[in-house]
Amino acid sequence: MNYKKIDWKNIRVQTQKVGTLLSSMIMPIIGVIIAWGLLTAFFIPTGWTPVEPITTYIVGPTITYLIPILIGFLGGKKIYKSDKGGFIGAASTIAIIGGTKLMESGYYGFETNLGIQFLGAMIVGPISAFGYKHFEKLWDGKVKPGFEMLVNNFATAFYIMVAMMVAMFVVPWIVYGLTFILNGIIDPLTKWKALPIVSIFVEPAKPLFLNNAINHGIFTPLAANQVDDVGKSLLYYIESNPGPGMGILLAYMLVDKKQRANASSSSVIHFFGGIHEVYFPFVILKPILALAAIAGGVVGVSVMQIFGAGAVAPASPGSVIALFGVSAKSGSAYAGLALGIASSLATSFAISVLLLKFTSKSKISKKQAIAKMTEFKGKKSKYVETNQLKNKINMIVFACDAGMGSSVMGAGILRKIFKENNLNIKVINSAIDNLKNVDADLIIVHKELSKRAKEENNANQMIIENFLDKKQYEKLYKKIVKKEKK
DSSP: OOOOOOOHHHHHHHHHHHHHHHHHHHGGGHHHHHHHHHHHHHHSTTSSSOOHHHIIIIIHHIIIIIHHHHHHHHHHHHHHSSHHHHHHHHHHHHHHHHHHHHHHTTTTSSOOOOOSTHHHHHHHHHHHHHHHHHHGGGTTTTSOTTOHHHHHHHHHHHHHHHHHHHHHHTHHHHHHHHHHHHHHHHHHHHHTTOGGGGHHHHHHHGGGTTHHHHIIIIIHHHHHHHHHHHSOBTHHHHTTOOHHHHHHHHHHHHHOTTTHHHHHHHHHIIIIIOOGGGGHHHHHHSGGGHHHHHHHHHHHHHHHHHHTOOBSSOOSSOOHHHHHHTBOSSHHHHHHHHHHHHHHHHHHHHHHHHHHHHSOOOOOOHHHHHHHHHHHHTSOOOOOOGGGSOSOOOEEEEEESSSSSHHHHHHHHHHHHHHHTTOOOEEEEEEGGGGGGOOOSEEEEEGGGHHHHHHHOOSOEEEESOTTOHHHHHHHHHHHHHHHHO
8 A cells, every 4th residue: 555655845845834824913913912912011900000091992992902903904915915805704703703702692502702813813804804705706707797796795795794703603612612622721830830831833833934923822812801801921931031032142152153144144133133033043954952041941931930920912023122022021021021031041051062172073065955955845946056046136035924024134235235336226125925016137035935935926036045045145146246247
């Protein structure tokens, strides 16, 4: 019997896509979520400066209605690619909020607390918009001129009515099941003080660009409910802790002279800027360093858990400044956070130094490295060589998962090189999912994300491993100039 080989590469890519969808529903409104966290820290009865009307009329409605509806709107808009999809997602979200409250009231014969509906909004927003995309095909192009608006409005209204009823009476059961499963995993880990073991899975997944799927798809919905119940959540800190990554970067600065400059510049952006993607290439360069990240994560979360650290909102980006900014108000919480970051950094650093010093160094040639990457990707990569550049490049696009972190920094470096040399080429950054709308002559993308970028836009690619490596951009500039002179 022949068994089909599991395509782990495709599974990783599909998981990245799910993570991108989930993060696209959270990242644009992260400021609103943090604002709610700050309002909570200051004005609820146990806050710094309690103000009852703010608690009643702002804090409660914001977390119960505003944020879930915004999530549903963004999810619908992401799928349908227009405001109409957003409106459908928002309408479905208000219905599932009502449906979960109905379930909590004992309407079905039992009472349960489903909490804040971040998870429900993440489900009904995209799904309701996806259903409408197919529903509108029933009359698309078949309506007589002059009746388009009438048919569109009433057909849309009918669909929204049905979608809202489904969201109210059916989807809450799905949310109930998922919440039961997720809480069944997280609650015992929290109760038994075993939450640190989650780092065993989180830290190796981050360099594979699965961090958004973990942080925004799992931790954020669960953490929001914990904050609503007890006023803080350690889940917000598990993925966003900069300690493990910082330890790896410091180890490179100490041990590896070749990578010292890159690690040094990356460390500031990683620790204070909160852009963790800058340390991912250093782990990919030597995958065994994932052990150091795991150890750092486990130790850091353990210390935070012992001292009762926790956040009131997502720490995004994962800057040490942002982590303290959203911390729960108490001396032990602040102390636990500081010691947790420090201990995770020290643990990761010590193990990374040993691994860098006493494990064999890679001695493969560039040709072998390209062949290895081709095997990893499953297809040949298009590297930027002189004969691959167009005669005239008008736009270069840096692409990353969310289009907000590493691609911004890479674009800034290349833009500065072009400006200093009076080269008039437009350089922008973009989320991978938005590449189909960009008229790019060249796309610069990390090797882990190359396949997804190619699916969205078939433009020529420059595959990189480190968005902060200025030398590769200087080489690109020289190739462009040389090509234009021909």
